[in-house]
Amino acid sequence: MWSDNESEVDLLGFDHLVSVITSIIRNESLLPATIGVYGDWGSGKSSLLKRTEAVLETDEDVLVLSFNGWLFEGYEDAKTALMGTILDEIASKRTLVPAAKHLIVKLLKRINVMEVLTRTGKMGLKATLAYAVGGLPALSLSGASDIATLTSELGDKVKEVKLEDAELDKFIKEDASQNLRRGIREFRKDFEKLLKETKLKTLVVIIDDLDRCMPDTIIETLEAIKLFLFVPHTAFILGADERLVKYAVRRRFPELPGERAEVGRDYLEKLVQFAVRVPSLGRSELETYINLLFFAKTTSPTSDAFKKAQEYITSSSAGSFLDVRFNYGIAKSILNDEIPPELAEDLNIAQRIAPVLAVGLNGNPRQCKRFLNTLMMRLEMAKAKKVEMKQRVLAKLMLLEYFKPEFFKRLAELQAAQQGQPKELAIAEQNNAPKNSTNTTTSNGQTGDDKDETETSDKSKIASKGKATSDDIKKSSSAKPNPSPLSSEASTSSISTWLSDSWFTDWLKSNPLLADEDLSPYFFFSRDILQGSLGGALQRMTPQAQEMLKELFQESEAARNIALKKAKEMSPGDASAVFQAISERVREEEDLGDEKSALNRLNDLVAARPELFSQFIALLNGITDSILPITICLKIVNLAKENGEINSSLELLTKWSTSATSSQLKAAATNAIKRLKDL
Structure with missing residues (x-):
């Protein structure tokens, strides 16, 4: 068997993609740059990033920091978590001169202030500023404690730098009163100085699995890169499913005018200068x-x-x-x-x-x-x-x-x-x-x-x-x-x-x-599949298929219709997995005649994906006549008309027309047979 994790061994023939990514990073005239490595779930993005990291690490003047997007998922403010982690990694992997140590502590102070002010931001801007200008007795203590903890983690590299509560209070007061643009500009300037002091030719930050994060985490990570860390001699490589990142953008900015799909596209184009798309294998x-x-x-x-x-x-x-x-x-x-x-x-x-x-x-x-x-x-x-x-x-x-x-x-x-x-x-x-x-x-x-x-x-x-x-x-x-x-x-x-x-x-x-x-x-x-295949279906469903399954059961008919349009673009494997998952719900339901029933949702899916019709017939063939709603007969006629599957439909309807357990289904099937023969 084979590991499901990313691999440094190239089995997919992606060396040409590694080459284009590294060529961008090694071209100083193109930096700073953000490179988006886009691909579907399971397409090989992580392995591609792993191979890229291995190639870049052969250059001693290049520092490569690799993070999983989930690393920041548990933080209230993913933006400051990312920034602090990058500083921590730089300090632990490079030999720092005194000036660099001082810059790291200064930057960590700013990050801690941002984090504290973010927490208090729920109180409102006026309350936050008043709290800051008023001396911040409690806030000061918390901030000093956070910085002291981070400083201790840096070990001997920053032991010489003393932290004073008074200094922190002064920093917070000044920073809180500054214009936001100036604060961002000062952070970027200090971060740029730090890279120079560490004698780095290029800092490369690889963030994988960004698309598995919550929408807010995705946006905060992108904002941290663009606003605070995007300085000369830096390159950021983001591994994600482009569609899910766009979805996060639409969630964050729903009030913007125009088509929502365009919002996500425009936002990404401004943040990501180079898009490398991982193709499906032929x-x-x-x-x-x-x-x-x-x-x-x-x-x-x-x-x-x-x-x-x-x-x-x-x-x-x-x-x-x-x-x-x-x-x-x-x-x-x-x-x-x-x-x-x-x-x-x-x-x-x-x-x-x-x-x-x-x-x-x-x-x-x-x-x-x-x-x-x-x-x-x-x-x-x-x-x-x-x-x-x-x-x-x-x-x-x-x-x-x-x-x-x-x-x-x-x-x-x-x-x-x-x-x-x-x-x-x-x-x-x-x-x-x-x-x-x-x-x-x-x-x-x-x-x-x-x-x-x-x-x-x-x-x-x-x-x-x-x-x-x-x-x-x-x-x-x-x-x-x-x-x-x-x-x-x-x-x-x-x-x-x-x-x-x-x-x-x-x-x-x-x-x-x-x-x-x-x-x-x-x-x-194969008993695990045969004795309850919903778990098996979910296990092999891609994130897109799982999202489709959820959307097909939304309360809004308009939302379901949008989902059905997208269902036409699913891969055959995804369509089959979604069909299987809904089929299990059909088997478990008591009232198949309910408008919200899984049987109706399955009928909708089959209408959008005609190749599933024969499986739909096979499913219905195995369901007891007595629990079937009479409306299913007309649905079969409509589907057969669209698909041209007359013979198999007639065979099923003929079976129902002789039903001994449901006289209503028997009558409905008889009428449906007449309709089909008239087509």
Whole structure:
């Protein structure tokens, strides 16, 4: 498995982005500068910043300070917290001359005054000024204490500087009476002097995960940089999702005229001079990334073989940028034709799943890594249970789990009722599989025949030592997930309605075919998903998907309509995760006819994302007739009209038209069938 944290090893091919960032910083004519490293959650921003930090630290005249945005989240005033932390870091990492020590203490005094006045600001400006001019007996003591604490943390570097309460009182009184512009100007002047006294060529401050902070923290951090710290020989690098920073700006300045989206854009453009955007990985790039992940697992990122792989990728010609730049053939060459069977199988898997993950997960490296980690964890759990599972079979089923969760759940019910080998799946494969589908040759020169896999058995059987475990698995995987709202017909219903979904038919055709496989162990190790998938859905939802889920349940219809417009721009993986989360709410609700019900919200989402319609039909197929509102029939007609999915809709409505538990649904379905046939 692989760590989900940032990495100094470049697996994403981001050296060109590191180069452009460092070139800006090393060009003195461009400083001071603020560089925004923008990208979606999980796109690789943190790894890019880590690589940039490692490159910059090779220059002795450059001081690099790296902070996580969350570091300032707990402070009442994030602005002063950031400024104080930067001064603290400078003092601890540089040898200070007496003049520099004095400047640090002077700047710390100003920061403490700002912090104290910020706290008292809630009393109103007049009260604050009166409090300051009146001598500040209590405030003075607090300020002196804060500065004394900070001074002690600096150790021997500032021991020579004495702190006097009278001096602090004088400083506070003078500072409080100064014009705000003058106060900012004086701070910047002293901060600039400090950098000169420390003999620094450049101070680089990297702030990552800014987009995970509360809106006020984001704005205060940006203000601290622009107002107080933006002086010659400084560079600030901000890692964030640009959309979330803009959202914070709109929250802070809602009263500004014009379109709110423009406020966020204009604000950022004034604060950030250079924008470096981390792109999503394309199909070939993602396959290269997955191949490198597997190669690093087998050979170690510090090995000579892995370094050769990186050198090969770096030295690839410009014409190969859109090609897979590391694969089976290249790995075989680097390892002198002695490629381990496990690695060969891993690279074969990568070639098959990369195209789907690239589109479904929008080329997101973190989501991809989490998919692979889940796959590896399940294989490890099976190994501990002495159960054999084919990696390629598991990977194929997991693709269905991630991108078509309703189909995955229905397949779980079918295999549970038929001892792991559902006849419906076999029929669907037989009708849709291309000729010679079990013996295809990959671009790596490998065979796609299941017989050529590293597994010794041609079926997913239980190891002889684990027969007792096999019985447990069969028993456990036969238990239906969430049985209360699902009808008993769900476990025996046909999956023919799924065949109208092009994604599903492509999935059926892909190797390996599953008709002859015992699927029960695979679903046994997916019980966490099957027995309550809301947690699983939330775990793999990006911040944007989680925000979308929240917005779809807002009270305001106008707000929901805005959210639905944004839903059209979601990646397929995010759309599937949101669908899955809402589906779980549908299963748990008692009144599906309520206007605020999750069923209505799911209907809205499907209208915005037509590719989810077949999953919607699959979900409705498994819900007991008696709890369905009659309005669902007309909704199905409207969706079918928009999507052109007439046959699957007719099949569902026909089932409802014979309902023995709801006469109202029966009548509504009969009328809906007439409407559909008239289309």
